[in-house]
Amino acid sequence: MIVDTAAGVLGGVLLLRFWMQLIRVRPPASVGQFTYTLSDWLVLPLRRVVPGMRGYDWASLIGAFLVVLAASSVLLLMGASGQAVVLYALYRFLTWIVYGFMGLLIIEVIFSWINPHAPLAPFVHALNEPLLRPLRRVIPPLGGLDITVLVAFILLQIALYILRQIF
Template sequence: MTSLYFLGNTILTVCLYVLILRLWMQRVRVNFYNPFTQFIVRITQPIIGPLRKVIPSIKQIDTATWVLLYFVAVIKIIFISYYGMINESIWTSKYLLYAIAVIAHAFGHLLFWLLLFRAILSWVSRGQSNADELLAQLTEPLIAPIRRIVPPLGMIDISFMIFVFILMFLNMLAVDVFGYLWLIL
């Protein structure tokens, strides 16, 4: 049972990450000719393409992708509940609110990993790879305001560390608000 829970939870979390990345890439208008960007678009297009015919976009909001993201989050909550991690009925209306927490949790973890990969790549590739370009386009809008307040100290840019501390604080705050649910997401 534990292995099936791990497998299902991992698959649903990766689906959430991919959908969040697609929405985030659209929002910050990354280079869509980047191979990594093309990969995300190609693996989500078979589902989102037909869904867009049913759920049209509202101005610049990709409604179909948002609905699919929310649906996957609800499935993850039901999956966690099925394995006995949440002690509530499966049909409770709280699951609709829990899905928002699932999305926020996935976004925070995805952001942490993107920042970590960007920091590691900055030591290795020095901004010359497609992955480094994409990571910079995704994370720079979040890091730039901190960098304006706290400029780099010589060759050391501590804005990443400050942002990670902010993420850790928000994670601890969410544990205080959601309790055990936040820890199992």
């Protein structure tokens, strides 16, 4: 449980770092310092081997997968095959991504209800905008109420169901 929790936090930070750099969002100082301090020990050495290309920070993404692979390798101790461990790690990696997007959507909803002018609200909104923009083109506001966050959340739930069925 401790290994899984530590891997989840580190993997989430690495995925956040990848997403921030992919969509070119500058984090607030506190979030940036936390993210870079926690992940530089893994990302900087990986960048020597896997440089970034076309705006993608591949080292962060590969680092997140390596973290989930290391956490999943506990199954090797229980007698699982190497192929099963890699498939399980891929499944967990993809579910981490989906749950990360779901968490960002929940945080945005909480900000919109409690304090839309909170210091972190624009940052969270910018992280969610690439997910919500295509939906906002298709789904108009209903009576002044934007339901695209709900639709995105439902689509992410469907993605989780499909991942469970595939793996």
